[in-house]
Amino acid sequence: MKRRMSAALALLIALVALAGCAGKNEGEGKPSEPSVKAENSAGLSSNAKLEEVTLKIMIPGDRPPDMDLVIAEAEKRMKDTINVKLDVVFVPWSDLAQKTQVTLASGENIDLIFDAPWLHINQMIASGFYEPLDDLLAEYGKTVLDKRPQQMWDYNKYGGKIMAVPLGVSYMSGNSYILRKDIREKLGVPPIQTYEDLIAFAYKVKEQEKGIIPMTAGSATYSFVAHHALNDYETYVRPTHALGNSLMLYYTNNDGKVHNLLEEREPVGTWLANANKWFKDGLIFKDILTTKDFQQPISAGKVAIVTNGAFGISDFHKNTIKNNVPNGELETVTFFNPDKGANITNFKQWNFLAIPKVSKHKERAMMFLNWANEKENYDLLSYGIEGKHWEAVGEDKMKNLDTTGYYAFGYVWLWNPVDERTVVGGDPKNDELDAVLRNADMFTTDILAGFEFDSTPVQNEVSQYNIVDGQYYTALFNGVMDTEDTLKKFEAEAGPALQKIQQELQRQIDVFLAAKGK
Template sequence: MNRTLRWGCLLAALLLPAGCGGSSASDAGRTAPAATPSPVTLRIMLPGDRAADYDLVLKEAQRRLAGTLNVSLDIKFVPWNDFGRVSEVALASGEEIDLVFDAPWLHLSEMISSGYYEPLDVLLEKYGEMILTKRPRPMWEANRYGGKIMAIPLGVSYAMGHSYFVRKDLREKLGVPPIQSYEELIRFAYLLKQKEPDVVPLIAAGNTSQQLYSQAAFRHYDDVQNQIRPTQALGSSLMLYYQRNDGKVYNLFREKDSLVRDWIREARRLYVDGVMHPNVLGIKDFQDPGFSGEAAIFPAGSFSVDEGNQEKLKRYAAGGELESVTFYQDIPKANLSNFAQWNFIAVPVTSKHKEEAIQFLNWANEKDNYDLLAYGLPGVHWEPVGTDRYRTLKSGYQQFPYVWLWNPDDDRVPATDDRTEALDWFIRRAEHFTPDLLTGFQFDGTPVQNELNAYARIEAEYYTPLFNGVLDPEEAMPRFEAEAGALLEAIGTELQRQIDAFLRNKRR
């Protein structure tokens, strides 16, 4: 007698006068109910911290999943600062992962060229109807690799919302009017140094995984006149960059009069003058000093400060309040976009549950499920404001949708002030942007992979110290160039060669 039958007999013996050792007339023709198969466990690797109320939300998600998909979720959270290294090691070692976050500014191209990710076109066609329909065609077309969907784009807009989070209570205390320009922001930082000695005026990102949030690099987000931006070859670096819309690659070692060099020199001045945090390179999460009240100004990837972050500050600074200060110019056609996204979620080739992984994401891209996983329990963590806005009620669940769910149909914007909401909606309309000449271009790093690897190791020693002012550029830049100049030149030359070929084909 097999195990299933033995357990069935034991249950019947407890409930019925007759056992299961044989059959009777009354049992004739009956079949035992089919056993529910054990749920498939999906292993998901995401950056960030486990939210305090994660288990409450996961319990509700599992309840909903039980009636639709037979899967359970095992989500591994890795701190942002460690995610690139940890995920790369996991993928290279063949660790069983079913879904993993990646990004062009992390190592998406390298992981694709190394063969770590499964092409998704067929899987999405079979199991991902909601995933496909919730993202517009330009988003799919601009985010293919070698003509294939190698990872699902996570995005809601065609530009990133960026601002500086600023201590509004301190600004008002010092009688400073609302800040309207970058120059006014820096004047406020110097005033803070003079009048508020217990507060560090400014901090930026000092780690390599977020180096576009370093002091000098963050300036490029508001550079409408020159449109300086990173390249596909070095997605989080301005050592190679594009400007305007001319299809040319610029090398910072060669561009002695570059605006980027001006930004670096200014960062040095801020550091030497004691305006920048003295330990900017040693702080793992550069926003922590801002939310703890230690620093008064810091960069952020949002146009608004949500209630959860306001609550963080109030725990440390009674009466503390943050405001968002942005210099983004919402003028139609003034900004370029290549419609590429910055965040993705991929299915590793080592996954044994590829179909279930896509089925789960398809389920998660249904409106009610998206709301749950993006914002938490309705009525507990958040409440809807209309159909496309929300208001935070409790900060216990901040599991940001941009690391695994983001889609433009379901995402809500915070119900804040009219200006902030107007900016959020502005960047979600493709027609507001001038198309980048390189829309659809993808860089193949294979021909210069050795140079890319060697350059990355050297850049890690110089980039954030230079772009945060810790190193004197007059002394450090020549050393940097002596060590890495030939490597960067080779990478830039190959990038330009591929761009030229792309543009030739585009004109045909």
């Protein structure tokens, strides 16, 4: 999974602003920790001695079986420096939006929390849940800063401030579909070249492989329609700044204009109708909305096609399919165009790690991030115990030894483009495509690069829309609900709110472009 997330993350926003500020007391009624300058890469002066604290970290995914071993090693390394214990809480992807929202709104102490533009980071920032990080980074996060290029910082600010640490290794996410290669070959289907080939393969699976579900996907981010839009090189449909990953409002053609799906159906309307037809025809997994891990069914040998937020397949999924289906084999198909200028980027990252204002350990949280972005520690938290879970191949590559005990999930709490390793033995074609993603010169710059949407003027409308979105969006964009009937419900329940959000977004964009002389 990479930035798309890969991927039902309903946005049900009903927020309560919380108070708090950085650099204050670390505990109730307890004096503040002595200020510790970031004089070395760990963010500590040589004679510093800090009281032990436990950081609670909330990130998405499933807890690896060997997570406790890795945490124990990390805590051992930190004992004589930043003296931190780790309480890492994993939240299923399908529960992420609601769980993180409720946690923040309740005032529960969290020191680091995952968020993203496709989730609800804009709304959370607008509601005052997150601590600005500029000062904390300057004092305690030199390594965090150095491990990310300036473009990553410049184009991932909110209101001119760094509100969360960007997690990324590229300027765009890879994307593909994971297929059961053994089934494709068994049915005599040649390698998939086009989207039409992919759907034809799904129909053939339905007709000839009765025990196999042809297709499945996950959440709003990885829905069939949203995934199809990733490689729309005719109109360049993209989500807007206002509603996360929602395509109820969308951009096209890099012109700075905001479109409303309730008023302008195409091309999204056709994609929705197609998905609904596939669901009615039995191509799409009937339990798609209740599956916790949307990629698990294909690893279990039950599905032939699933959406994927990367060009390749993790060793974890490769090994799992082998365990469940001895002759099973997976492959990926992508419709990504690697030509120079073919893809648009605003240099925004898809995943972030924020420090909530409610945290009692803001300084220590930044010290931990700084520690975690040192090469040796990054390797530990990203890949596990060296020699047990992985082994190094040079400075930037690795070989997996045990992905069942610990598997890479750095994209939800660590990712930086300097320390990330690639796995040896992967598909050279995928390596070439990944190299394109990491080269800024290969992209066309989004006309809205650097633009930030202030949702404050329409916060009530955003909240109103998100409630309706949570009821219909994921089902609609995975084909489960009838297209026209559901859009009529959207219109009746959220049409005026959506229109006001569109108008306010367009107003702010026009001001932004005018200031740039465009």
